[in-house]
Amino acid sequence: MTKRTGIAVAGLLLTQAVLAGADRLARVDAEGVLRWTDTGGEVALLGVNYYTPFTIDHAALKRLGLDHRQVMRDDVAHFRRLGLSCIRVHCFERQFSDREGNLLDNEHLALLDELIDVCREQGLYTVLTPIAWWGGGVWTERTQGFSDVYPMRQLTADRATWPAQARFLKQFAKHVNRITGRRYADDPCVLAFECINEPLYPPDTPDSLVTDYINTLTDALRASGTAKPVYYNAWQGRNAAAGASRADGVTCVTYPTGLVAGPALGRAAARPRDRRPAVACGRAAAVARRPAAGAARRGGARHAGHRAAGVGRRPVRGGGAGARATAGQRVPPLHGYAAGRCARCRRVGRDLPRVARCG
DSSP: OOOBOOOBOOSOOOOOOOOSSSOOOEEEOTTSOEEETTTOOBOOOOEEEOOTTSHHHHHHHHHTTOOHHHHHHHHHHHHHHTTOOEEEEEOBGGGSBOTTOOBOOSHHHHHHHHHHHHHHHHTOEEEEESBOOTTBTTTBOOOSSGGGTSOHHHHHHOGGGHHHHHHHHHHHHHOBOTTTOOBTTTOTTEEEEEOBSSOOOOTTOOHHHHHHHHHHHHHHHHTTTOOSOEEEEOTTSOHHHHHTSSOSEEEEOOOTTOTTOOOOOGGGGGOTTOOSBSOOSSOOOEEEOBOOHHHHHTTSOOOOOOOSSOSSOOOOSSOSTTOBOOTTOOOOSOOOEETTEETTTOOBGGGGGGOSOOO
């Protein structure tokens, strides 16, 4: 099987040149490296998660009476000044879909259109995660979206729910940005798609079913005509299943400073021998190499993990959920994911966003 690799978007701020205008296309080559199509150079970008058009960010700004569009313009300009070159966007499908998976053209989608256009102007690329699932009834109002109808584990394992997801993904990729006039499927500012954020599965779900699920999502995006890389989130370690699928790669999990924990790396980044997990309470979206056929047969991903912030092949020791700290990094004593559970207090993943620290 051809090896394929991917991208990474994360929360660690590192110096990186920002391109003047996010107007270049990228492809995965035969060796599994994400490369710019114009020069053949390897793609290596840095960024953060960002979702002002949706969920808690959208609701908080509305309560404060702030203009979402101006906030996005200010934030993206600040990202540019910081030297970032991409953002990853959880697109909270429950806020702009119905239970059958049809795309709803509403305020959330309009704000996403504008965010992509602002990123294009500022030279930042976007990685779009169309299905996020989380947040319903807690951080957002109840909706008629399919993610408010089905629990996450039903979405991944019940084939009856797959057509709604596939319908949504295809319509999402085919959506024409009202500002740029480009489909998401074709817009160079959209560097890649990540099918779904942090999928969960019922106990004893076989890899064969997970592979079928990944193929369903991947094929739906491809049905839009897009040639962009399509990735699958393997935070639960389903790398063999992903390796047998038609996805271009898998995304990994690492938060260098912890999720909503507040601290900066500072002096903590100076201890190269610290071997605590580099995954702290959430997700920084590092996209790893798709497992080769041999690796899948051995039951493990060949995924060279990525530097905690960036798109490209920057190998670290380990990789993925449970990755170890890279040389020169030390991770604060925050929640660390281990198969979706905090390694210190054993809280399950769905509870972690409510807690900054444990112990």
